[in-house]
Amino acid sequence: MDDDLSLRHVQMLVIDEADTLLDEGFRTLTQKILRETPGESAHVFVTATIPRSMRMYLDDAYPSLVTLASPHLHHLPQRLSVMFVDPGGNKDLAVVKELFRVFTTPGCEKDQVLIFRDKRSGVESLSRFLHARNVDHVAWTGAAEDRKTRTSQHVAPFLAGPSEHYARRHHRDVETPRVLVTTSLLSRGLDFGPHLRHVFLPDAGRNTTRSVHAANNNALELLHRAGRSARAGRAGTVVVFDKNSAPGKTKVLLNRRGQKKGIVRGQMDLLVRALQRPSKSSRRRQRASPKSTS
Numbered sequence: 672m673d674d675d676l677s678l679r680h681v682q683m684l685v686i687d688e689a690d691t692l693l694d695e696g697f698r699t700l701t702q703k704i705l706r707e708t709p710g711e712s713a714h715v716f717v718t719a720t721i722p723r724s725m726r727m728y729l730d731d732a733y734p735s736l737v738t739l740a741s742p743h744l745h746h747l748p749q750r751l752s753v754m755f756v757d758p759g760g761n762k763d764l765a766v767v768k769e770l771f772r773v774f775t776t777p778g779c780e781k782d783q784v785l786i787f788r789d790k791r792s793g794v795e796s797l798s799r800f801l802h803a804r805n806v807d808h809v810a811w812t813g814a815a816e817d818r819k820t821r822t823s824q825h826v827a828p829f830l831a832g833p834s835e836h837y838a839r840r841h842h843r844d845v846e847t848p849r850v851l852v853t854t855s856l857l858s859r860g861l862d863f864g865p866h867l868r869h870v871f872l873p874d875a876g877r878n879t880t881r882s883v884h885a886a887n888n889n890a891l892e893l894l895h896r897a898g899r900s901a902r903a904g905r906a907g908t909v910v911v912f913d914k915n916s917a918p919g920k921t922k923v924l925l926n927r928r929g930q931k932k933g934i935v936r937g938q939m940d941l942l943v944r945a946l947q948r949p950s951k952s953s954r955r956r957q958r959a960s961p962k963s964t965s
Contacts, residue, residue, distance in 0.1 A: 681708045688859050689716040690891070693725045705732075719859070719898070720745060720891045745894065747909075747946045751901035754910045755940060757917035762873050763800040769910055770806065770850065773869055783829055785863065786852045786871040787896045793874060794852050801850065808850035811857065826851065831864040858895040868907045870900045875913040875939045890942060916940035 678684075684705065686692055692701045693716075705714065716729065721744065729736055747753075758765035766786065773779055788794045791812040798810035809825045828847050851857075872893070900907030916939040 678704070678707045679709060681712050683713045683715065684708050685715045685717065687717045689718040690720050690722055690725055691859060693728055694722070698728075720894055722891055745890070745946065747894065747897055747943070748901035748907070750904065750906045751897060752906070752908050753897075753943050753947075754908060755916040755918065756910055756912050757914040758873065758912040759914070762912060763797055765912060766797065766871060766873055767801070767804060767806065769871065774849070779868075781866050782869060783849045783851070783864075783867045784869040784871060785829070785857075785867055785899055786850065786873065787858065788852065788854055789874040791854060794854060797852055797873070801852070806850060807848045808852055809848050811851065811853045813854070813856045826857070826861075829863055829867055831862045855892060855896065858892070858899065861899070863899050863902065865905055868900055868905070870897055870907070870909045871912070872896060872909065873912045875911045875916075890946060893942065894946060911939050911943065913939040916943075 686701065686705075691697060708714070714733070718725070721740070743749075756765060756769060770784060773782060773784060786797065788797060794810050794812050798808065801808050809829075811826060829851050897909040900909060
């Protein structure tokens with residue numbers, strides 16, 4: 672560490688968002704800090720997801736580590752519903768159509784929408800498209816020019832309070848934007864407010880990558896992004912733009928006699944199903960079903 676900063680007297684070190692800080696981009700610096708704390712200091716790792724690489728590192732570096740984990744770890748919120756939309760040939764237009772659907776649905780007059788793009792360029796292009804169609808929104812990438820022209824005040828109306836913005840959401844100012852477009856920058860560490868009920872994922876189904884920062888078809892990143900809605904037991908919706916998973920795109924496999932033998936689902940549909948918690952009724956059926964014997 673710098674000469675002006677010493678960790679010799681640290682008694683406890685808390686690593687929040689540990690899955691990110693132990694990912695490839697930050698791991699070297701995080702490990703350096705961990706090594707420079709006294710050996711008798713306590714280390715606490717806080718994370719919403721536990722990637723395999725993180726688990727392997729912790730098992731090796733902290734063999735006596737005590738893990739406290741929810742039984743619902745790596746599952747989507749129970750009250751989060753999932754919609755699949757075929758974006759057709761114009762993804763930005765498909766997003767606008769879904770925004771119109773949300774904002775014209777009875778009971779959704781105060782609802783806010785969070786749109787995640789994989790790249791800064793995607794945020795910028797969608798922002799231009801929305802601006803050209805007079806859709807009031809906030810575009811946030813964390814780039815230097817963003818920090819000059821936009822402040823935390825632009826994002827605050829989407830967050831939970833206590834704050835003046837929290838009070839305003841319950842007496843909504845019609846001038847307050849209801850759409851926030853961003854990257855994975857805002858998929859962690861923020862508690863969005865009760866009006867943030869919709870998450871849009873326009874870049875679903877793109878090439879898989881190992882990094883937890885990348886595309887939506889990475890299971891852990893999908894959990895982080897979708898989990899910005901339906902928080903604290905509230906209901907929410909995630910809209911996944913993937914033509915192969917949209918209604919009517921599922922393929923049914925038939926045998927020569929025309930009997931149903933299976934279903935071919937889209938990649939994102941399969942991923943979402945794997946992350947959803949089984950319902951109480953399905954768990955009861957599983958417990959009641961007789962075990963096969965060999």
